[in-house]
Amino acid sequence: MHAGVRPEVGLHEQSGRDLMWIRSDFIPNQSLYEKFIVHGHTPAYSMEILPNRINVDTHAYDTGVLSCLILEGTDYSVLDTQ
Numbered sequence: 001m002h003a004g005v006r007p008e009v010g011l012h013e014q015s016g017r018d019l020m021w022i023r024s025d026f027i028p029n030q031s032l033y034e035k036f037i038v039h040g041h042t043p044a045y046s047m048e049i050l051p052n053r054i055n056v057d058t059h060a061y062d063t064g065v066l067s068c069l070i071l072e073g074t075d076y077s078v079l080d081t082q
Contacts, residue, residue: 003041004053007031038069047078 004026005011006018011034018026023042032052040057047067048055058067058080067080 001037001039004039005033005037007033011035038071047080049076049078 001019003020004022005014007029027042037053039055042055043057043059044055056067056069058065060066065081070077
């Protein structure tokens with residue numbers, strides 16, 4: 001998704017607004033979700049890989065670093081322009 005999900009709300013019940021814009025309730029939450037969440041919308045200087053989510057937004061518009069996450073089953077790899 002673009003931004004994330006609202007914690008404690010089932011994935012099928014998420015609002016479109018939250019999927020596009022949420023930050024304050026989602027980013028600090030360390031709970032596991034129904035599915036592993038891959039998102040952007042919250043710039044970081046490197047990909048954030050956490051037990052419940054991966055943030056792929058690496059500030060490309062500002063840093064010129066564009067990152068790519070490759071998922072294969074439970075394995076992943078990261079490519080970037082650095």
